[in-house]
Amino acid sequence: MEGLSSKGVLSHLSVLAVQTKSRRNPPQQSTRVKELKAEAEALMMRREQLKAEIQTHKSLQRMRLSMDKGEEEMDEDSENSQLLQLMAKHSQLKDLLYAHHLIGGYDIIKTSLGKGVCVSVTTAYEGVYLDTYNLEIDLKPVLRITRHNVPPFIPLNELAEQNNIQTNIKAFLDVLSQHLNAHAGRKQQLKLVKERFPSVDVMESNVLCSILVLMFTVPRQKTAVLCTLNYSDHTRCLPTTVHIQCEGRTVSTDNQGPPSTVYNPRLCVMSMLSIRTLKHNKFKCPSFIY
Amino acid sequence: MNEENTEEVKVLEAQIEQLQAEVAQLQRQQQNNHKDMTFNFSGQMQEALLYLCGQSVVRTKEEVVSRLEEEVKEMEEDLKRQTQMNGINLNSCTTKTLQSGDSQLIQKFCVSGYCSELNFLVEFQLTEFKNQRCQREISDLNVVMDATDLKSFNGFLLNVEEHNDHLLFFRTLRTFSDRCDDRSRTFQHLQDKYPSIVSLPGGCRSEIMTLNHPQLPGCVLFIHWSVDVSSEGRVTPKINLLTKIPERVLQLFPSQTVGGAAKFFQSLLRILGPEAALESVIRAICP
Numbered sequence: 133m134e135g136l137s138s139k140g141v142l143s144h145l146s147v148l149a150v151q152t153k154s155r156r157n158p159p160q161q162s163t164r165v166k167e168l169k170a171e172a173e174a175l176m177m178r179r180e181q182l183k184a185e186i187q188t189h190k191s192l193q194r195m196r197l198s199m200d201k202g203e204e205e206m207d208e209d210s211e212n213s214q215l216l217q218l219m220a221k222h223s224q225l226k227d228l229l230y231a232h233h234l235i236g237g238y239d240i241i242k243t244s245l246g247k248g249v250c251v252s253v254t255t256a257y258e259g260v261y262l263d264t265y266n267l268e269i270d271l272k273p274v275l276r277i278t279r280h281n282v283p284p285f286i287p288l289n290e291l292a293e294q295n296n297i298q299t300n301i302k303a304f305l306d307v308l309s310q311h312l313n314a315h316a317g318r319k320q321q322l323k324l325v326k327e328r329f330p331s332v333d334v335m336e337s338n339v340l341c342s343i344l345v346l347m348f349t350v351p352r353q354k355t356a357v358l359c360t361l362n363y364s365d366h367t368r369c370l371p372t373t374v375h376i377q378c379e380g381r382t383v384s385t386d387n388q389g390p391p392s393t394v395y396n397p398r399l400c401v402m403s404m405l406s407i408r409t410l411k412h413n414k415f416k417c418p419s420f421i422y
Numbered sequence: 423m424n425e426e427n428t429e430e431v432k433v434l435e436a437q438i439e440q441l442q443a444e445v446a447q448l449q450r451q452q453q454n455n456h457k458d459m460t461f462n463f464s465g466q467m468q469e470a471l472l473y474l475c476g477q478s479v480v481r482t483k484e485e486v487v488s489r490l491e492e493e494v495k496e497m498e499e500d501l502k503r504q505t506q507m508n509g510i511n512l513n514s515c516t517t518k519t520l521q522s523g524d525s526q527l528i529q530k531f532c533v534s535g536y537c538s539e540l541n542f543l544v545e546f547q548l549t550e551f552k553n554q555r556c557q558r559e560i561s562d563l564n565v566v567m568d569a570t571d572l573k574s575f576n577g578f579l580l581n582v583e584e585h586n587d588h589l590l591f592f593r594t595l596r597t598f599s600d601r602c603d604d605r606s607r608t609f610q611h612l613q614d615k616y617p618s619i620v621s622l623p624g625g626c627r628s629e630i631m632t633l634n635h636p637q638l639p640g641c642v643l644f645i646h647w648s649v650d651v652s653s654e655g656r657v658t659p660k661i662n663l664l665t666k667i668p669e670r671v672l673q674l675f676p677s678q679t680v681g682g683a684a685k686f687f688q689s690l691l692r693i694l695g696p697e698a699a700l701e702s703v704i705r706a707i708c709p
Contacts, residue, residue: 182445196516226462229500235510238504240503242503301507306597368654
């Protein structure tokens with residue numbers, strides 16, 4: 133009897149062992165399968181989402197293109213066409229407003245319940261955006277500038293009076309923009325000269341950047357040349373007169389006149405070249421001048 | 423049972439690999455589309471996009487639509503204000519993204535519009551440097567305008583394109599357009615007032631106005647009103663009086679009167695301004 137039951141126990145034990153083993157292995161695999169199934173489903177959802185987004189983008193693109201051309205939208209039958217058109221319009225308006233800002237618009241904003249406005253004047257020189265200046269203007273009872281960050285050397289109040297700010301804000305802003313941009317341009321030119329030509333000494337300059345005195349040395353002859361640039365027209369970023377002194381002799385050029393003399397700091401070389409006559413053609417124009 | 427599971431696992435793994443490849447390809451496609459025409463999906467636009475892609479659980483269609491409508495209305499009013507203040511009408515602005523990274527964002531803009539009667543198409547590349555104090559730069563500026571009577575403008579355009587002075591372009595365009603409008607308004611007004619004397623052979627937007635003496639058909643006075651633009655962007659209107667008078671008529675009049683007409687006109691111009699000066703000349707022809 134004992135032998136039979138011990139055999140029975142042993143075989144029972146071995147059955148249990150097999151059962152346990154077989155119980156242990158399939159759970160591992162079915163967990164793995166579950167994981168993989170979940171991952172696959174997530175990926176499928178992501179795929180469908182991307183497809184929907186791409187489809188929406190395509191529809192929007194199509195609508196924007198025809199909207200930009202000014203074409204009338206055909207009434208599509210899809211249930212979301214109204215929403216899509218609205219989205220296309222939204223994006224078009226947003227782009228147009230950004231464009232106004234990028235091309236130097238005044239970014240006018242109403243303030244104080246319509247009693248005032250806030251404007252910004254953007255400055256740039258040769259594609260580089262520089263400082264932006266802001267003005268807060270009260271419209272009622274009388275038009276006047278309440279706050280601004282325009283530097284003091286720009287005659288803000290004078291310009292406001294001279295350009296009839298009361299009747300024509302736009303004209304005033306246009307003139308102000310001219311002054312600010314010209315100043316920004318002159319300042320930027322000075323900065324570039326200092327950066328690119330460290331051997332050139334800036335002897336004198338003022339905050340308005342309307343006078344600039346540069347000293348540079350001709351490389352081979354070791355002669356010092358003093359160059360004075362006068363910007364008497366503050367709405368321009370090009371000099372009106374240039375004086376060049378070298379060894380006591382002076383050459384000066386006037387740029388009061390209109391277009392015939394295209395003056396450009398780049399073409400300052402033209403006046404530099406005139407020094408050749410002083411130095412009997414031995415003077416080589418320093419490559420510094422652009 | 424183990425073998426079956428291994429099979430299933432293999433099948434699933436292969437499926438996942440396939441799906442990953444599909445998703446990656448779709449993502450690439452999406453990025454390219456975005457670069458081709460860049461939309462800004464933020465705020466209400468993002469809500470709308472989520473709704474359309476079945477992702478939104480928070481908003482209903484009505485909510486999404488009404489919020490978007492509200493924003494659209496606000497932006498339309500804003501656009502009117504900007505257009506009025508800036509003096510420039512924009513028809514379209516398309517954005518392409520060329521490069522979008524941590525250090526910089528490079529986009530290409532194509533802006534079309536008009537300023538009074540002058541149409542323009544301006545393309546440029548805008549680079550935003552994200553590290554340095556929001557530095558922005560324009561490059562590759564390209565300006566296209568209708569060719570008609572813009573010869574004086576061409577030198578300026580070339581200069582502006584070379585130096586990427588896009589703000590200067592728009593400032594100058596506005597001023598140039600204002601001066602052209604002054605001219606066309608004056609010409610039109612004078613023609614309406616004195617139709618028998620004044621004629622505009624090129625239309626009121628042209629540079630020439632001719633004054634014919636009703637009794638002396640061979641004698642014509644030409645007013646040449648040009649609006650010059652220097653390459654620097656300075657806008658200068660110039661008005662000149664030119665006479666075309668037959669030889670035998672000239673003999674009848676003392677030479678100073680006719681020859682000095684041009685100079686006399688310049689003085690008139692300085693004292694009275696363009697419109698009054700022109701009107702005086704017309705009155706002198708036919709009082």
